[in-house]
Amino acid sequence: MKKKKSKVTAYNNWGYAFVAPFVIVFCIFSIYPVLRTLYLSFTNLKVVGNADIIGFKNYARVLTDKFFWTALWNTVRIWIVNIVLQLGLAFLLMMVFSDVKYKMRGLAVFRIIYYLPNIIAATSIAFLFSTLLDWRYGTFNIIIKSIYDLFGAKYNPVNWIGSSATAGYTVAVIQSWMWFGNSFLMLMAGVQSINRDYFEAAAIDGAGRWTIFGKITLPLIKPIMMYVAITSLIGGLQMFDLPFLMIETASSAYGSVQTVMMYLYKFGFTTGTTQVGYASAVAYVLFLIILTVSVVELRLFRGKGDK
Template structure:
């Protein structure tokens, strides 16, 4: 008999059910609110854009089914391909130096130095600074008539917004300044998790600091490098705020669209031209581009250290 006078055999099914709920069902029950909200506010809008992209969609007007016509027009649209070129160009110019700079910063901060904590906190300043403030400051630095960069380079009157290469460079510098510190802290955390015994054994074998960096640090950082590469790829290909603020709020990306990204082009089609079906097609093309470039980046970075 149990303490409550109920036979133990009658308690066993209840105990088994309670155990099953605790071990099997409870975890899913606890995380279910997230997935329910994600399905409502994430998956449904995502799937709905597919339906919108197959229509000639007006917000308060007629909605005509046109099938894949938006995608066909998009492939033949020179403005779209201009935005693709701009996005890929700024992605390469911003992401590669950003990750290399972050790696060098992390390696420097991982060494013994005075005021090390202060410098570690300093790399967080760009990330917590308002992007609008960052864009305003860099807009002044790259100003044509009184910009600091023109003064340093001795090129008075250079309009950084007028050409593709110069505008890409200015925006890339802005992106690198903002996100290099964030990636550096990720690398720093990964570096501090590397066992010191590996470095001590390498020093005994006569390996130099440079060789230890390339033969120990870089291979051990592979998971962190893959993570930062993927996140930087997603952020770089969906670039929007920095070029818009660089153009002082113009989503056209300059007089000839010289730095208009895909995200800016999508915004222009949706909220200026009111072509919601066409903008939805642009959004899905951007999604496919992100998936493709992320896959290439992953396949490249996973071979770091000579392993597959």
């Protein structure tokens, strides 16, 4: 008996070996840099050189700076427009493809096409759209103008990425253009995981397709919608590449599209405004916000699991 137990322990010791490479690399490349940033967030380090520990001053500054809050609001606002479009479109598509009456075909092809924009690097997407959407000379406005001309109407060109009224929405729409395919795939996976027997049983009971949708599909798809929305929020709070590469810093639209991550970049990596200590504090405040969202997420799903 005793011998066997020690043998199990011996087996279990293999766990250390299996996990060791991960732990070593993880400590070096993940934990150390994060701790280093934490340390820096309590200093007044600007660019390089010596820095003094200044306690929570940086944090106080983050929380009292209205531009930080504007950046947070911009981020959330862009995210909301994005998620409504993205999830709404995905939801409609899911309805169409899961409809028991129409039995639409071609899902395999459509979902690949819808997913396509998601795999392209943001650098390429940003260059592509900032060229296409140029106010005066971009192909988008030129096409719209020629359509207007066709009807003899006059088109007042919209400054898609240069005006603060539209820039945020433009970014949001591009963002949802990139991501709706992803959401659609997830919702569809949810629908397909529903046992077909439910549908058949319901059909035999004479339930109409709207009843089936409302009583079976919807309740089962709800948690997935929540999951998509919340993971998207966590990602959305870190939004950076698209607005950063598309909106010029001297543009009047900048203030309305600056995201938290761009705010961080301004103080972390931009010449003339580099204040590494402060940027580190911004990073941690953002982290705490994301943590809160994640905890709420876990709560929600734990709750679901208990039911």
